[in-house]
Amino acid sequence: NAGVTQTPKFQVLKTGQSMTLQCAQDMNHEYMSWYRQDPGMGLRLIHYSVGAGITDQGEVPNGYNVSRSTTEDFPLRLLSAAPSQTSVYFCASARGRQETQYFGPGTRLLVL
Amino acid sequence: GEDVEQSLFLSVREGDSSVINCTYTDSSSTYLYWYKQEPGAGLQLLTYIFSNMDMKQDQRLTVLLNKKDKHLSLRIADTQTGDSAIYFCAGLAGYQKVTFGIGTKLQVIP
Numbered sequence: 001n002a003g004v005t006q007t008p009k010f011q012v013l014k015t016g017q018s019m020t021l022q023c024a025q026d027m028n029h030e031y032m033s034w035y036r037q038d039p040g041m042g043l044r045l046i047h048y049s050v051g052a053g054i055t056d057q058g059e060v061p062n063g064y065n066v067s068r069s070t071t072e073d074f075p076l077r078l079l080s081a082a083p084s085q086t087s088v089y090f091c092a093s094a095r096g097r098q099e100t101q102y103f104g105p106g107t108r109l110l111v112l
Numbered sequence: 113g114e115d116v117e118q119s120l121f122l123s124v125r126e127g128d129s130s131v132i133n134c135t136y137t138d139s140s141s142t143y144l145y146w147y148k149q150e151p152g153a154g155l156q157l158l159t160y161i162f163s164n165m166d167m168k169q170d171q172r173l174t175v176l177l178n179k180k181d182k183h184l185s186l187r188i189a190d191t192q193t194g195d196s197a198i199y200f201c202a203g204l205a206g207y208q209k210v211t212f213g214i215g216t217k218l219q220v221i222p
Contacts, residue, residue, distance in 0.1 A: 004154075035212075042116075042200065042214035043155075090154055100145070101210060103154040 001026050004104035006091050012110045013081040021076040021107050023091030031094040032074040033058070033101070034066065036087040043090065049074055081111045114138035114205050118213035125221050130188040132216045134201030137182060141203040144177060146186045149198045149215070158186070158199075188218075196220045 007022045025032065033048035035058075045058030049068040063085060065077040074093075078085060088108050092101040115137045124130045136144070142163050147155040161168045161175045161184070168175045174187040188195055198215040205211070 040214060043212040045209070092155075100143075100157055100160060102157070103147075105154045 003027065004091055004093050004102050006089075006104035006107050008107060009105070010108045010110075012112065013078075014112055015082060017081050019078055019081065021078075021089055021091075021109070023074045023076065023104060024072050025074075025091075025093040025102075026072065027093060027095070027102070028071060029093035029095050029102075030071065031096060031099070031101075032068065033092050033094075034064070034074070034076045035090045035092065036060065036085075037090060037106075038087050046076065046089075078109075081109075083111045085109065086111045114141065114203055114209070114211040116201055116203055116211050116213040118199075118201050118216045120214070121217050121219070123219040123221060124191050126191060126193055128191055130186075130191045130195065130218055130220075132186045132188075132199050132201075132218065134184040134186075134213055135182055136184065136201070136203045136211075138203060138205040138211075139179070139182065141205045143204040144175075144184050145200075145202040145204070145210070146173075146175065147200040147202060147212075149200065151197075155200060191218075191220050193220045193222055 004025045030051045034046040035043040044060045047066040049055045091104040094101045118134045145160040146158045148158050149155050172189045176185045200215045201213040
């Protein structure tokens with residue numbers, strides 16, 4: 001199993017550009033989530049999904065969209081990038097609601 | 113919502129024990145986790161404890177939970193330079209809502 005994979009590893013955007021961060025897992029996990037990690041603020045939940053076709057907002061959803069058309073994939077879209085979205089983004093998956101989360105290696109995003 | 117607090121930094125000498133502390137606010141937290149993050153990498157689950165347990169030991173790692181005080185600690189015995197990393201405490205309460213602390217940076221001095 002590859003576990004949780006994320007692409008790209010690193011991305012530079014200009015303000016106003018859009019892009020999609022990819023996340024995939026091959027463990028047949030129902031639960032997937034996106035976090036951003038900023039210095040001094042730990043991890044903050046952006047969006048999560050409890051199964052294909054079901055998504056919900058986390059703590060900091062503004063400026064981000066998600067969809068879950070398959071169990072395996074959970075892409076995160078930045079509609080119009082802003083410098084405040086410069087961060088490290090982590091995707092995670094879990095077998096179920098109260099199961100342990102497994103994290104991907106992260107995507108480092110710089111918005112100029 | 114849940115708040116999880118940790119100290120920011122801990123420095124220990126190689127071979128000594130490290131104790132990383134965490135406090136949480138939600139008494140309904142069912143699972144409490146410790147994650148390790150090495151530089152440039154994602155989070156790796158180290159261990160977890162269920163809320164009805166007081167202690168869990170796994171090789172060099174010992175987790176202690178004081179539910180009354182909402183205090184969680186991670187003890188690393190015989191700390192090695194490879195243990196240098198950021199350690200995150202996290203709590204699960206309610207509908208798969210995991211709240212993370214800001215992380216404790218452990219520096220191991222050779």
